[in-house]
Amino acid sequence: MASIAPAWLWAFFVVSVIVALFIDFVVLKKQGAHAVGVKEALNWSLVWVALSFAFNGLFWWAVYQDHGMEVANTKSMEFLTGYLIEKSLAVDNIFVFLMIFTYFAVPPAFQKRVLMIGIIGAIVLRTVMILVGSWLIAHFHWILYVFGAFLVITGIKMWWASGQEPDLESNPALRLLKRFMPVSKGFDGEKFFTVENGKKIATPLLMVVALVGVTDVIFAVDSIPAIFAITTDPFIVLTSNIFAILGLRAMYFLLAAVAAKFHLLSYGLAVILVFIGTKMLLIDVVKIPVLVSLGVVVAVLAITMVWSVKTAPRLPQRTADSAASWPTAS
Structure with a gap:
């Protein structure tokens, strides 16, 4: 499927991602295992958002040079809308990561490395899936209706599942991993394998990485x-x-601090999925402008977050104080 982006912008994007990941890895190695505080998470989140908007500005300029302002405005708006949708859906990822870390009692100092590995895996996986998806849509237009129906069904299921505590113990992936992978009782630093009774076995950290990958x-x-x-x-x-995805690790530590306050966010994500799925189902009947889509996504997220904060259950003072003292979940 053809793209409006020039070849040099593709190359610039690839180099930018490689450089960003390299810097992140260097910083990660230099800092070593440590708990990420809210201030650090906020600073990194702002950096990733700023880089995303700067790239969108460069994209606008590149399209403007070849196709004019109207096309450039439309395409940059599509990037922004897509970015916000993916960023908002990543929030659900974060709540699942938080559940996994809590279940395995992963020390705060080790969580950053696990998330970094998860981000690398997600980048590779999504790149492959997006290229395959683009090829399918280019050759089989009807696949859009399948995607649309899938999103509507997923949104409805997410709505009904909202507010329910997920049972990680009954997770089939976890049960399968436990069956084929002997696991030590405790962590051995940031190692994925350790030796017990003369045998090399996995540590809980490897199980966490595997579940994050799933x-x-x-x-x-x-x-x-x-x-x-x-x-x-x-x-x-x-x-x-x-x-x-690049800002997912910083966003995790930032949102983990206020996870309880956004208890209604999953309902908003469900509404967004149903809206997007409906738009896809009607793609050949009604063309919903990108600006309208962006407005709906922003409005739903804003309403859900504000309503969540207003109706958030008050934590006992002792719990709130102890949470505030834990850098990664305060």
Whole structure:
């Protein structure tokens, strides 16, 4: 499928992602295992968002040079809408990551490395899935209706599941991993394997990484069709997805601090999925403008977050104080 982006912008994007990941890895190695505080998470989140908007500005300029202002405005709006959709759907990822870390009692100092590995896996996985999805849409237009129906069903299921505590113990992926992978009782630093009774076995940290990987696959299946409802341009689909993922680690530590306050956010995400799925189902009947889609996404997120804060249950003082003292979940 053809893209409106020039070849040099594709190359610039690839180099930018490699450089960003390299810097992140260097910083990660230099800092070593440590708990990420809210201030650090906020600073990194702002950096990733700023880089995403700067890239969108460069994208606008590149399209403007070749196709004029009207097309540039439309395409940059598509990037922004896709970025916000993927960023909002990533919130559900974060709540699942928080559940996994809590279940395995992962020390705060080790969580950053697990998330970094998960981000690398997500980038590779989504790149492959997006390229395959773009090829399918280019050759089989009817696949858009399948994506649309899938999103509507997923949104409805998410709505009904909202407010229910997920049972990780009954998770089939976890049960399968436990069956084939002997696991030590405790952590051995940031190691994925340790030796017990003369045998090399996995540590709980390897189980956590495996579950994070499974989660990436599940949420990629949900989120990638959503961006195709906004645009079928593979460059916009890929770049908006990857930039949303790059800031996932910082956003995790930031949102983990206020997870309890956004208890209604999953309802908003469900509404967004149903809206996007409906838009995709009506793609050949009614063309919903990108600006309208962006407005709906922003409005639903804003209303849900404000309503969540207003109706958030008050924590006991002792719990609130102890949470505030834990850098990664305060």
